[in-house]
Amino acid sequence: MKRMIRCKRITYKTVYKMNTTLPPEQQAIRDKCFHLSGTFTEFGEEDVEQSIPARFEKILAKYPDRVAVKTRECTLTYAELNRAANRVTHAILDQPNVGEGPIALLFENGATFVVASLGVLRAGKIQVPLESTFPRARLKYVLEQSQTTALVTNSSHIRLARELTALPIINIDETAVGTSSVKSNLRLPADAAVGVTYTSGSTGRPKGIIWTHRGVLYSVMHHTNTTRICPDDRLVMFRANLRAYLYALLNGATFYPIDLHQEGPASLADWLSQEEVTVYRAAVSVFRSFVTTLNAAEKFPHLRLIVLFGEPTYHTEVELYQKYFSDSCVLASSLGCNEFGDYAYYFVDKDMALPSGVVPGGYPIRGTQILLLDERGNTVGVDQIGEIALRSRYGAVGYWRSANLTQAAFLPDPLHSDKLIYRTGDLGRVGSDGCVFHLGRKDFQIKIRGHRVYLTEVETALLELTGVKEAVVIGSEISPGNTRLVAYIKPTESQPVAAAELRRLLADKLPDYMVPATFVILDSLPLTATGKVDRRALPAPDGTRPVLDTPFVAPQTPVEKLLSEIWAELLSLDRVGVRDRFLELGGDSLTATRILARVLSQFQIRLPLRALLEAPTVAEMAGVIVQCQAAKMERQELDRILAGLEGLSEEEARASVNKYPT
Numbered sequence: 001m002k003r004m005i006r007c008k009r010i011t012y013k014t015v016y017k018m019n020t021t022l023p024p025e026q027q028a029i030r031d032k033c034f035h036l037s038g039t040f041t042e043f044g045e046e047d048v049e050q051s052i053p054a055r056f057e058k059i060l061a062k063y064p065d066r067v068a069v070k071t072r073e074c075t076l077t078y079a080e081l082n083r084a085a086n087r088v089t090h091a092i093l094d095q096p097n098v099g100e101g102p103i104a105l106l107f108e109n110g111a112t113f114v115v116a117s118l119g120v121l122r123a124g125k126i127q128v129p130l131e132s133t134f135p136r137a138r139l140k141y142v143l144e145q146s147q148t149t150a151l152v153t154n155s156s157h158i159r160l161a162r163e164l165t166a167l168p169i170i171n172i173d174e175t176a177v178g179t180s181s182v183k184s185n186l187r188l189p190a191d192a193a194v195g196v197t198y199t200s201g202s203t204g205r206p207k208g209i210i211w212t213h214r215g216v217l218y219s220v221m222h223h224t225n226t227t228r229i230c231p232d233d234r235l236v237m238f239r240a241n242l243r244a245y246l247y248a249l250l251n252g253a254t255f256y257p258i259d260l261h262q263e264g265p266a267s268l269a270d271w272l273s274q275e276e277v278t279v280y281r282a283a284v285s286v287f288r289s290f291v292t293t294l295n296a297a298e299k300f301p302h303l304r305l306i307v308l309f310g311e312p313t314y315h316t317e318v319e320l321y322q323k324y325f326s327d328s329c330v331l332a333s334s335l336g337c338n339e340f341g342d343y344a345y346y347f348v349d350k351d352m353a354l355p356s357g358v359v360p361g362g363y364p365i366r367g368t369q370i371l372l373l374d375e376r377g378n379t380v381g382v383d384q385i386g387e388i389a390l391r392s393r394y395g396a397v398g399y400w401r402s403a404n405l406t407q408a409a410f411l412p413d414p415l416h417s418d419k420l421i422y423r424t425g426d427l428g429r430v431g432s433d434g435c436v437f438h439l440g441r442k443d444f445q446i447k448i449r450g451h452r453v454y455l456t457e458v459e460t461a462l463l464e465l466t467g468v469k470e471a472v473v474i475g476s477e478i479s480p481g482n483t484r485l486v487a488y489i490k491p492t493e494s495q496p497v498a499a500a501e502l503r504r505l506l507a508d509k510l511p512d513y514m515v516p517a518t519f520v521i522l523d524s525l526p527l528t529a530t531g532k533v534d535r536r537a538l539p540a541p542d543g544t545r546p547v548l549d550t551p552f553v554a555p556q557t558p559v560e561k562l563l564s565e566i567w568a569e570l571l572s573l574d575r576v577g578v579r580d581r582f583l584e585l586g587g588d589s590l591t592a593t594r595i596l597a598r599v600l601s602q603f604q605i606r607l608p609l610r611a612l613l614e615a616p617t618v619a620e621m622a623g624v625i626v627q628c629q630a631a632k633m634e635r636q637e638l639d640r641i642l643a644g645l646e647g648l649s650e651e652e653a654r655a656s657v658n659k660y661p662t
Contacts, residue, residue, distance in 0.1 A: 103126070285311060339422055
């Protein structure tokens with residue numbers, strides 16, 4: 001007999017029980033990467049019922065001399081990291097004007113963020129990480145909405161910090177040296193709030209996701225046990241958020257934070273090989289960009305596991321993995337959300353044949369049940385489509401200072417008083433064996449380069465601009481896994497609007513991944529019979545070069561012509577002038593990486609990612625390439641001359657050199 005349970009807005013009907021363990025074939029694939037790991041100790045469920053500092057203390061006592069964090073500029077053992085973090089803790093506790101509210105962190109993705117974050121944890125404070133690359137208006141909003149009482153930063157960002165706030169600012173580069181232990185014997189309960197991470201909001205404003213110690217530790221526990229992280233592992237990640245670095249540091253492993261704003265994918269291969277990295281975790285688009293820089297000789301023998309997240313993993317990513325990585329390396333495609341982290345995995349090895357399309361979302365982790373809900377809130381059956389909801393006592397617990405948003409998304413579980421049911425807004429279906437298939441967003445949220453973007457937030461920013469009367473933003477997939485934002489604009493009658501100006505104005509309000517790549521100007525937006533914007537009737541971008549302040553100038557030299565063709569192809573434009581600026585054409589970091597990979601292939605010249613910032617037009621890039629080619633030819637000629645001089649007497653060598661003009 002089916003049992004109906006009604007609770008507030010939602011009704012659950014017991015239809016089937018989700019499989020919460022990997023089937024044998026998936027376990028066999030996952031276990032292939034375990035032989036490269038060292039001595040593994042399972043992260044027990046009892047270890048979740050404590051504070052994060054308490055767990056770190058145990059790891060510190062066992063591995064004080066192991067390397068905890070390493071970048072190109074900095075190496076910290078666990079003991080050194082502990083001392084540095086304690087200095088931050090003392091600076092916070094000694095600050096007379098710091099209240100009980102959250103502490104903001106303003107850093108780049110690196111070792112300093114880890115030091116500061118651990119220091120805030122030791123002080124028993126709630127932390128609010130800030131992305132230093134985000135626009136000032138967004139950072140100021142987060143500081144105001146979170147009601148932070150102080151900001152922790154370093155000398156590199158002290159000027160920005162002072163522009164953002166009048167709150168007390170702690171510069172960790174100026175903290176007192178010599179402090180070895182914290183003043184307080186603070187004991188925090190597992191359900192105490194530990195961090196508020198901000199993401200875009202459906203109302204057009206960022207919303208803060210509240211994490212507890214238990215929620216973070218559970219995320220670390222299931223990631224540890226699923227991928228068998230051990231002290232010998234070396235983990236590379238591109239976002240040094242609270243959970244990411246703890247995957248390593250709460251297991252005695254080494255964390256390698258990589259800042260892609262400073263270091264492009266081209267140099268990552270050398271870093272992975274040099275440091276013998278074992279676990280590589282990245283957004284799908286970052287992985288795709290990285291692989292385009294590889295050659296067939298690079299197999300990374302120490303790399304045992306690649307974990308992809310943030311976007312659907314396509315069969316093309318699997319083919320790239322199978323081509324460039326060793327037989328002992330396993331690929332894990334994860335399904336997750338900001339409010340929970342990873343909640344399902346699907347493992348792939350070198351021999352697996354997958355059909356074209358998207359890789360399955362995977363099998364749910366232990367301790368979490370996946371429900372598929374229809375519009376009425378009833379669970380749906382096997383192979384039927386519904387909204388993915390997560391039943392667990394772990395994960396985030398709500399949104400900071402947003403009771404209405406919390407009540408809509410985090411629902412009490414009518415069967416278990418200690419659990420919540422979080423509605424993800426993602427659509428999916430579940431196969432008979434419990435495998436989850438992700439089918440996209442229920443609402444207008446999409447993923448751009450690994451970041452979740454609420455289209456309403458971009459639309460809100462557009463409507464605040466002078467000259468914009470109406471605006472609609474959609475995601476357009478120009479190739480599998482490569483989605484770009486397209487904005488449709490109806491301008492005001494008295495104020496003409498240009499795409500270049502819109503892009504410049506939005507860059508001051510939104511992160512770069514939220515600025516549309518293409519702007520389409522329309523006399524009117526198509527409407528449905530009920531008067532709503534008919535998104536399906538919006539015309540597809542025709543690939544015409546946007547109207548820019550710079551007039552079109554055709555390429556002249558062979559290098560300029562080839563570069564212009566490469567840019568036009570990868571930017572999906574009909575033509576590119578030699579003076580057109582890359583960002584004004586809708587370029588982003590992903591496209592920049594692809595252009596540089598094509599330059600390497602065509603001209604046999606490796607350029608850093610910053611090349612498109614320092615030479616942002618076809619003409620300037622052509623000049624750089626010509627200079628590099630000339631220098632390369634000069635080196636080759638010099639090598640030829642020196643090779644010819646070997647074995648000659650002094651008189652013969654002098655006579656030979658005199659043949660060459662100076």
